Amino acid sequence: GQQVMQIPQYQHVQEGEDFTTYCNSSTTLSNIQWYKQRPGGHPVFLIQLVKSGEVKKQKRLTFQFGEAKKNSSLHITATQTTDVGTYFCAGTYIKNTDKLIFGTGTRLQVFP
């Protein structure tokens, strides 16, 4: 079936260091969304990318959608302890845009 892979599975960083998570699909995506889930919480929508090569920024977070619309990345500059959580990418495919397929997630731990 359609799968969205995410790496790394875990990342531990010192506060102030940068962090990047990568998302890959074997099939072209219609769009990609990013979510953050705090420990014990539920996923919260961060952003959606639709266009090939699109780049969007939210304060210290930078989101990119690949030219082929098969990969995406989330980069956090100068991490803070409030960034702790699991970051998921989720994509829809052209053949069925009704279904959002989630990646496996990257758990970020930030040490003060």
Next chain:
Amino acid sequence: DGGITQSPKYLFRKEGQNVTLSCEQNLNHDAMYWYRQDPGQGLRLIYYSQIVNDFQKGDIAEGYSVSREKKESFPLTVTSAQKNPTAFYLCASSIDRGRGGYTFGSGTRLTVV
């Protein structure tokens, strides 16, 4: 405030019993979804509904059933046929078939005892 309410937050079930998880939204969203999350893993789609009185199977529908009699409500029944029901269940809704993101409820943690 608009949002999605899932109840109960914690649920314990004996083996062989059916149990129904509630999901209610007051966001006036057309689409609703049920996901299952296992420890350290991503979300897997169980069922989804784009409109009242219609729903489709997701990737792991076996052992589950749903109904969509009202726009606001999308209950999920975990039947005794579900072999491994212990998990965190998340309900979500969206406007315009997911474009613009999903809004999630706070989840129900189901444990089979």
